[in-house]
Structure formats: C-alpha cells, structure tokens
Amino acid sequence: MWRRELAVSAPGKVILHGEHAVVLGKVALAVALDLRTFLRLRPGAEGRLSVSLPGVGVRRSWDSPGLRALRGRIAADEDESKSPSVEQLDALREFAGIAAGASAPESLATLAFLYMCLAISAKYGDVPSVEIVVWSELPTGAGLGSSAAYAVCLAAALLMVCGAISCPLQEGESTSRWTEEELTLINSWAFRGERVIHGNPSGVDNAVGTWGGALRYQAGKITPLKRVPTLRILLTNTKVPRSTKTLVAGVKEKILKFPAIMNPVLDSIDAISQECQSVLEAMPANPSPEHYPVLEEFFDINQHHLNVLGVGHPSLDRLCQVTASHSLHSKLTGAGGGGCGITLLPPDTSPLAVEAAKQDLCACGFECWETKIGAPGVTLHSCSSLSAQVLHALAQS
Ligand SMILES: Nc1ncnc2c1ncn2[C@@H]1O[C@H](COP(=O)(O)OP(=O)(O)OP(=O)(O)O)[C@@H](O)[C@H]1O
Ligand SMILES: C[C@@](O)(CCO)CC(=O)[O-]
Ligand SMILES: [Mg+2]
Incomplete structure (x- = not known):
C-alpha cells in the first residue's frame, strides 16, 4: 500500500x-x-x-x-x-x-x-x-x-x-x-x-x-552532449493544432512513394545534425561569434528539408518570414504541421531586435517566449x- x-x-x-x-x-x-x-x-x-x-x-x-x-x-x-x-x-x-x-x-x-x-x-x-x-x-x-x-x-x-x-x-x-x-x-x-x-x-x-x-x-x-554552449532560443507557438502520429505517418508514406527522392533528404538532415554537433562541441573552447552564421544556415537548410518532407505549414512559413525580416533564422521543431518553431538569438542580437520580432510574431496571433535549454x-x-x-x-x- x-x-x-x-x-x-x-x-x-x-x-x-x-x-x-x-x-x-x-x-x-x-x-x-x-x-x-x-x-x-x-x-x-x-x-x-x-x-x-x-x-x-x-x-x-x-x-x-x-x-x-x-x-x-x-x-x-x-x-x-x-x-x-x-x-x-x-x-x-x-x-x-x-x-x-x-x-x-x-x-x-x-x-x-x-x-x-x-x-x-x-x-x-x-x-x-x-x-x-x-x-x-x-x-x-x-x-x-x-x-x-x-x-x-x-x-x-x-x-x-x-x-x-x-x-x-x-x-x-x-x-x-x-x-x-x-x-x-x-x-x-x-x-x-x-x-x-x-x-x-x-x-x-x-x-x-x-x-x-x-x-x-x-x-x-x-549520447549526452557535454560542454554545450548556452544557446539563446526564442520559442514561438503558432497555436496551429496538429498530431505527431499523423505527421509521422505522412512522412513514411512520402518516403515509400518516392524513395529515391526522399532518402537523400533524410541523409542531408542527418549530416546537418552531425555538423551541428561538431560546431556546438567546438564552441566552448573557441567561443567565436563566427559559429553563429553557420548554425543559422543549418536552421534555414533544415527548414527547407522539412518542407520537402511535407511537415511544413503556412503558419511556420510566416514565422520564418517574420523573423527573417529582423535578420533572425528559424525552423520548426518537433513534428511540424503547425505547433512550435525555434529562432536562434546570437549573442550580438540587440534587445530591440528581439523585442521587435516578438511583437511582430504576437501580431500574427502567435505566442512567444525566450527559453533556457538543458533542464x-x-x-x-x-x-x-x-x-x-x-x-x-x-x-x-
Ligand atoms: N498534460 C497532459 N496530460 C494528459 N495527456 C497529455 C498531456 N500532454 C500531452 N498529452 C497526450 O499527448 C498527446 C499529444 O502528443 P503529441 O505527440 O501529438 O504532441 P507533443 O508531444 O506535444 O508534440 P511532439 O511529439 O511533436 O513533440 C495529447 O493528445 C495527449 O494524449
Ligand atoms: C517527429 C518526431 O521526430 C519528433 C517529435 O517530437 C517524432 C519522433 O521522433 O518520435
Ligand atoms: Mg509527442
């Protein structure tokens, strides 16, 4: 008892x-x-x-x-x-x-x-x-x-x-x-x-x-990642509902339909994860600002890949456009189809730019907040x- x-x-x-x-x-x-x-x-x-x-x-x-x-x-x-x-x-x-x-x-x-x-x-x-x-x-x-x-x-x-x-x-x-x-x-x-x-x-x-x-x-x-830098991330919820189960099933269907086209996309996403890991692990020893444009480019490329997999959504496109207008880079996170996106905030991002981006995102009906990661x-x-x-x-x- x-x-x-x-x-x-x-x-x-x-x-x-x-x-x-x-x-x-x-x-x-x-x-x-x-x-x-x-x-x-x-x-x-x-x-x-x-x-x-x-x-x-x-x-x-x-x-x-x-x-x-x-x-x-x-x-x-x-x-x-x-x-x-x-x-x-x-x-x-x-x-x-x-x-x-x-x-x-x-x-x-x-x-x-x-x-x-x-x-x-x-x-x-x-x-x-x-x-x-x-x-x-x-x-x-x-x-x-x-x-x-x-x-x-x-x-x-x-x-x-x-x-x-x-x-x-x-x-x-x-x-x-x-x-x-x-x-x-x-x-x-x-x-x-x-x-x-x-x-x-x-x-x-x-x-x-x-x-x-x-x-x-x-x-x-x-594999736990040790010595990861403290990344600043803006999290935005588009509030568009979706089901992970349905989205995962949709990706499987697309791969079965077009294996020769879709498998290279998966390989490229795999390469992005691996390259990103190398960059993150190199950052604590060499905290140079030049790592951030690389991380931003990885976000952009992966967001395109996820659209190719069929898990994008107009709300997520909007999120990426709005943050891009403030020179910030975003991608969806999780299963996509709506839900949340993440925006990288490099250390030199001005507080005014972050505030302006947040205001524009909220004006789209989204909710956003800065997060601490590694809980x-x-x-x-x-x-x-x-x-x-x-x-x-x-x-x-
Ligand atoms: N606090 C909760 N109480 C009870 N059930 C929950 C709770 N949170 C999530 N669930 C269950 O999980 C489901 C949502 O899971 P789903 O995988 O679709 O979304 P997610 O886990 O938020 O996103 P993702 O898997 O993309 O990270 C809900 O439909 C519900 O069944
Ligand atoms: C979409 C997915 O890759 C992540 C959901 O958070 C599904 C999974 O890994 O189980
Ligand atoms: Mg889930």
Missing part, C-alpha cells in the same frame, strides 16, 4: 535538428526545456485507482477487481516486441468506452495511462490504490514533447509505486533523482507509453524527458517544495 504524497516532474524538449529523420534511424540533437509536466501521487481509497488530467479534461476512477480482470486479458496478449498490440489496445478501449480509431487527446491520454498502469503492475506488483493528477506547463500537441513528458512522469510514478524502482527522496529533502539503471527502466516504459500515443515514435522525446540536458540520439543510442530530466519532489502555481494547478483537479 502506497503511503506518501509526492510529485514527479519531467521536462519538455526542443529538437534542434533531426525531427522525422530520427524515426528512420538518422541522428537527432535535442535539448530539455525549462517547461515541465508535473504528476502528483497520493494514497487513494483502498481498492480504487483515480486519474485526473486537467490539460485534456479527463477525470476517471476504476476499482481494482475490474482492473485486475482487464489486466489478465492484456497480459495474455503480451508479445515479445514490447509494443502494445492491437488486441491489447482494443481491450483497453472497450473497457474505457473509447471508440475504435478515436485519436482525441483525452482518448490517447486515457489509453496510455491504462496501458502503462496495467502492464507495469502486471510485471512488478498489484494494481495500485492511488490518486494521480498530471498537469503541464507545456502546450499539448505543439511539438515540445508533451506526450513524452506525460509518459515519463507516469512511468516513474507507476514503477515507484509498484516497487520496481526506489523512492530516493529522504524525509526533509525537496528533490531527488533516480540512478542510471532506474532511469533506463523509466525511459523504456515511457517509450511504451509514447507508442500508445504516437504509433511509431523514435524514442528521442522520452530520452530527453528522462535524462534532461542536451543529447544526441540515434536508433535508441543516447534536468525526470525528478522526484516533495509536494511542499513545488511552487505555489504548480501546487494550485494540481489542487484544482
């Missing part, structure tokens, strides 16, 4: 280069964002599991015998590939009253929650009697890894409640993190949760949500150490 009231948080991410290409085994460079998802965990009534997801309007509660019976059906279908099978997802949908093919945020979030809860408890313990609330500072479905931050928080909390990982927070401490081995387990379960939401994710988003910082990701291999990965918190704003948001649910 779980007895403590605790919180778990995980950061969103910004992909500098390699989105979409990374799904097909190419290199991506990604950094953790200073916007986080928070999960509050507390003991619930004996024999009941409750979840509240205010960001997507979900408030559900189930009794343990019903969940155990469902778990029996799910576990019987467990396959070797570790991906949730069609039969498993059908059984979960039927149980939760979600229509086949429903892809609304609340349906996917509920499905991912049930899948992770049942699969983790089947392997490591009993269905927990807890109350879970998840709230995020991240916009949902905007390219900043909200699905991965959600899955990472769920994986960490559920694995801890089921005893598969430790509860590293001592009485009196405000925050704590898990060991490398435990983080690897959290990441692998978060990846399974992402699969419920995305269909075919590369795993880069959950890796950043788990480890934080800045990393290179290729085909499941995670810590998944973290365990005492509830009393959370800010009043986060506590208030979690208590509203």
Whole structure:
C-alpha cells in the first residue's frame, strides 16, 4: 500500500535538428526545456485507482477487481516486441468506452495511462490504490514533447509505486533523482507509453524527458552532449493544432512513394545534425561569434528539408518570414504541421531586435517566449517544495 504524497516532474524538449529523420534511424540533437509536466501521487481509497488530467479534461476512477480482470486479458496478449498490440489496445478501449480509431487527446491520454498502469503492475506488483493528477506547463500537441513528458512522469510514478524502482527522496529533502539503471527502466516504459500515443515514435522525446540536458540520439543510442554552449532560443507557438502520429505517418508514406527522392533528404538532415554537433562541441573552447552564421544556415537548410518532407505549414512559413525580416533564422521543431518553431538569438542580437520580432510574431496571433535549454530530466519532489502555481494547478483537479 502506497503511503506518501509526492510529485514527479519531467521536462519538455526542443529538437534542434533531426525531427522525422530520427524515426528512420538518422541522428537527432535535442535539448530539455525549462517547461515541465508535473504528476502528483497520493494514497487513494483502498481498492480504487483515480486519474485526473486537467490539460485534456479527463477525470476517471476504476476499482481494482475490474482492473485486475482487464489486466489478465492484456497480459495474455503480451508479445515479445514490447509494443502494445492491437488486441491489447482494443481491450483497453472497450473497457474505457473509447471508440475504435478515436485519436482525441483525452482518448490517447486515457489509453496510455491504462496501458502503462496495467502492464507495469502486471510485471512488478498489484494494481495500485492511488490518486494521480498530471498537469503541464507545456502546450499539448505543439511539438515540445508533451506526450513524452506525460509518459515519463507516469512511468516513474507507476514503477515507484509498484516497487520496481526506489523512492530516493529522504524525509526533509525537496528533490531527488533516480540512478542510471532506474532511469533506463523509466525511459523504456515511457517509450511504451509514447507508442500508445504516437504509433511509431523514435524514442528521442522520452530520452530527453528522462535524462534532461542536451543529447544526441540515434536508433535508441543516447549520447549526452557535454560542454554545450548556452544557446539563446526564442520559442514561438503558432497555436496551429496538429498530431505527431499523423505527421509521422505522412512522412513514411512520402518516403515509400518516392524513395529515391526522399532518402537523400533524410541523409542531408542527418549530416546537418552531425555538423551541428561538431560546431556546438567546438564552441566552448573557441567561443567565436563566427559559429553563429553557420548554425543559422543549418536552421534555414533544415527548414527547407522539412518542407520537402511535407511537415511544413503556412503558419511556420510566416514565422520564418517574420523573423527573417529582423535578420533572425528559424525552423520548426518537433513534428511540424503547425505547433512550435525555434529562432536562434546570437549573442550580438540587440534587445530591440528581439523585442521587435516578438511583437511582430504576437501580431500574427502567435505566442512567444525566450527559453533556457538543458533542464534536468525526470525528478522526484516533495509536494511542499513545488511552487505555489504548480501546487494550485494540481489542487484544482
Ligand atoms: N498534460 C497532459 N496530460 C494528459 N495527456 C497529455 C498531456 N500532454 C500531452 N498529452 C497526450 O499527448 C498527446 C499529444 O502528443 P503529441 O505527440 O501529438 O504532441 P507533443 O508531444 O506535444 O508534440 P511532439 O511529439 O511533436 O513533440 C495529447 O493528445 C495527449 O494524449
Ligand atoms: C517527429 C518526431 O521526430 C519528433 C517529435 O517530437 C517524432 C519522433 O521522433 O518520435
Ligand atoms: Mg509527442
């Protein structure tokens, strides 16, 4: 029986280069964002599991015998590939009253929650009697890894409640993190949760949500980037909604249709990620301003490539045009099709130019803010150490 009231948080991410290409085994460079998802965990009534997801309007509660019976059906279908099978997802949908093919945020979030809860408890313990609330500072479905931050928080909390990982927070401490081995387990379960939401994710988003910082990701291999310069980035949300799952599927279709045309584009994106990594790693030892025009050109070239892959959007073209009129360079980040773009702010950019660019972007109906990148990965918190704003948001649910 779980007895403590605790919180778990995980950061969103910004992909500098390699989105979409990374799904097909190419290199991506990604950094953790200073916007986080928070999960509050507390003991619930004996024999009941409750979840509240205010960001997507979900408030559900189930009794343990019903969940155990469902778990029996799910576990019987467990396959070797570790991906949730069609039969498993059908059984979960039927149980939760979600229509086949429903892809609304609340349906996917509920499905991912049930899948992770049942699969983790089947392997490591009993269905927990807890109350879970998840709230995020991240916009949902905007390219900043909200699905991965959600899955990472769920994986960490559920694995801890089921005893598969430790509860590293001592009485009196405000925050704590898990060991490398435990983080690897959290990441692998978060990846399974992402699969419920995305269909075919590369795993880069959950890796950043788990480890934080800045990393290179290729085909499941995670390499933390050390000594990365503190880049100033302006983040702009076009507020055009889109689904990562649909966009990833669209790219796959295009590649199957025109392999000889599309594969060189993926190779070029791969080369951009690798060259960008070299530049970033050279910068701390040689902090010359001449690196920035190179990084800006990489942004421009990659943005064109992403348009060729079919994941651009008129709102993103507008974002690039507006920032270009202030001599700033931008690209989409994440899955594209709307969502967010990033603009590099070289150190010599005048505060007036940044302000003017922000005003013009806001006049387009976009929202923008300067970000710090390289935030810590998944973290365990005492509830009393959370800010009043986060506590208030979690208590509203
Ligand atoms: N705070 C949250 N609470 C519950 N579910 C969430 C939350 N944030 C995200 N989700 C789930 O993740 C889905 C959005 O995932 P999606 O991958 O499309 O966008 P993203 O992760 O924000 O962007 P990207 O994958 O391009 O970085 C939502 O539909 C919802 O199911
Ligand atoms: C579009 C994509 O490359 C990044 C989404 O943040 C999908 C993925 O890597 O899973
Ligand atoms: Mg996502």
